[in-house]
Amino acid sequence: MHVIAAVRDEEGPQFLDIPKPDPGPDEALVRTLRVGIDGTDHEVLDGNHGDFPEGEDYQILGHEAVGIVEDPNRTRFEVGDLVVPTVRRPPDETNEYFERNEPDMAADGDYLERGIVGAHGFMATYFTSPERFLVGIPDEFADYGFLIEPISNSEKAFEHAQATRSAFEWNPKSALVLGNGPLGLLTLAMLDRKGFDRMYCLGRRDRPDLTIDVIECLGATYVDSRETPVSEIAAAHEAMDFVYEATGYAPHAFDTVRALAPNGVGALLGIPDDWTFQINGGQLHREIVLENKALFGSVNSNVRHFKAAKESLAAFPDWFTDELITGIYSPEEVEKAFERDDDVIKTVVEFDTP
Ligand code: NDP
Ligand code: ZN
Numbered sequence: 194m195h196v197i198a199a200v201r202d203e204e205g206p207q208f209l210d211i212p213k214p215d216p217g218p219d220e221a222l223v224r225t226l227r228v229g230i231d232g233t234d235h236e237v238l239d240g241n242h243g244d245f246p247e248g249e250d251y252q253i254l255g256h257e258a259v260g261i262v263e264d265p266n267r268t269r270f271e272v273g274d275l276v277v278p279t280v281r282r283p284p285d286e287t288n289e290y291f292e293r294n295e296p297d298m299a300a301d302g303d304y305l306e307r308g309i310v311g312a313h314g315f316m317a318t319y320f321t322s323p324e325r326f327l328v329g330i331p332d333e334f335a336d337y338g339f340l341i342e343p344i345s346n347s348e349k350a351f352e353h354a355q356a357t358r359s360a361f362e363w364n365p366k367s368a369l370v371l372g373n374g375p376l377g378l379l380t381l382a383m384l385d386r387k388g389f390d391r392m393y394c395l396g397r398r399d400r401p402d403l404t405i406d407v408i409e410c411l412g413a414t415y416v417d418s419r420e421t422p423v424s425e426i427a428a429a430h431e432a433m434d435f436v437y438e439a440t441g442y443a444p445h446a447f448d449t450v451r452a453l454a455p456n457g458v459g460a461l462l463g464i465p466d467d468w469t470f471q472i473n474g475g476q477l478h479r480e481i482v483l484e485n486k487a488l489f490g491s492v493n494s495n496v497r498h499f500k501a502a503k504e505s506l507a508a509f510p511d512w513f514t515d516e517l518i519t520g521i522y523s524p525e526e527v528e529k530a531f532e533r534d535d536d537v538i539k540t541v542v543e544f545d546t547p
Contacts, residue, residue, distance in 0.1 A: 194318035195524045197542060198251040199238045206238060206254060206527045216321040222264035223276060223327070225544040227521075228316045229257035229339040230530055231375060233309060238531070243309040255316030256280045256308035259330070259338030261547060268324035275334060275547075276327040277341045278315060280306050281493060294325075297349060297493040306493075316524075318544055328499040335547045337506060337514045340379065344502035345494035347380040347437070350460040351387065352498065354435060357458050357487040365434030369393045369416075369426065369452055372439035373404040375517065375539040376462065380437050381411050382513050383505045393430060395423065395440070403538060407516050423448035433457055443468045446488075450477055455484040460491050 200207045216222045234254050236242035245252045262274040270276065281296035281304045290299035308314020330338050355363070368389045370377045373396035381394050392413035396404060408415045414430065421429045423445055432454035438445050441463030449459035480486060494502075520540040522530035530540045 196253045197316035197527050198253050200251040206531055213319050214321045216266040219323050220321045221262050221266055221268045221270050222321050223260035224263045225260045227259050227339045227541045227543050228255040229541050244311055253313035253317050254308050255314035257339045257342040258315035275330050277338050278322045279326045297495045341502045344379050344505050345498040347383050348498040348501040349494040350491040353491055354458045354460050366390045367433045368435045369433040370437045371395045371445050377439040378407055382509050386508050424451040426452045438463050441465045447472045453486050458487040
């Protein structure tokens with residue numbers, strides 16, 4: 194079968210032929226339809242994130258997949274079922290996080306991640322997965338089901354945000370998404386159906402720009418960080434009940450607090466490199482305390498969040514998914530699928546069609 198992999202000492206995504214996998218006990222064999230590409234895949238490819246499976250010289254890429262069950266192998270699935278795999282898997286021995294179905298809360302070392310940390314991903318003609326890590330989805334999601342994984346990360350973040358505010362009556366009306374990359378745009382579309390009256394999204398692009406068009410078509414206000422830094426958004430627009438950071442721009446973690454309204458909550462999702470800079474720590478500390486603000490980090494997601502993401506995806510307007518996916522490539526065209534440009538929002542590798 195064909196796979197797209199990161200190969201030791203080779204640059205860029207490599208197209209390899211390897212034998213089709215055999216499903217083990219409790220595993221189904223899945224024929225891959227589409228696998229989305231995100232920044233993490235680029236980082237894995239560049240050797241800046243995750244690591245190869247133990248003892249291997251290559252790693253199959255991809256963690257955002259949708260496929261069709263080819264061999265259910267005595268799992269609960271039937272031939273032809275459409276499924277999406279979750280990303281985390283237990284290391285050699287399972288642990289409490291996996292037993293509680295909360296692998297997203299496992300600490301470094303307590304998990305592998307398919308296509309990222311020590312395990313092969315889904316960019317292959319076929320993949321196998323234990324049934325508990327497969328989520329069944331309706332047939333109409335064959336084209337865009339691969340978006341369920343990234344959306345699920347935002348579902349988790351929003352669930353945790355609500356949990357931090359659950360001790361009092363919290364009725365959030367304003368939301369700010371920092372970042373107009375694929376994760377920011379998917380989150381904006383997700384928040385659109387969570388009851389916010391007013392939404393904003395931060396970028397640093399000139400018009401005309403595809404992402405600004407998407408932001409405005411979703412009814413949100415585009416904020417250019419070069420004109421209005423995050424710390425000034427409350428004064429220029431309004432203070433936010435919820436801020437979702439998806440830039441990976443480290444100062445935004447702290448500026449988020451300044452953008453929040455009293456009793457608001459900020460979720461940090463971006464993954465920055467080391468960066469030393471100055472902040473007014475006293476002001477930050479004081480604001481968090483005197484205004485009952487919360488700030489937390491969130492990574493990955495579990496099956497519950499995949500199920501929530503299914504609902505969000507079902508409610509996305511067709512134009513949104515059409516605009517977001519700027520390229521659909523065959524495995525042979527994988528180099529193009531990994532190209533980055535201002536007119537690329539998100540690309541996908543298509544292995545097969547239903
Ligand atoms: P991208 O890098 O594609 O998007 C980041 C966006 O933020 C870009 O559009 C960029 O603009 C914009 N941006 C960066 N700095 C600024 C700034 N100072 N002012 C305004 N806009 C800015 O990444 P993704 O959308 O794929 O992911 C977002 C972040 O979330 C990444 O750090 C990623 O690693 C992380 N991530 C975290 C997950 C989790 O579970 N915690 C899951 C998936 C991703 P421009 O394009 O113009 O440069
Ligand atoms: Zn990802």
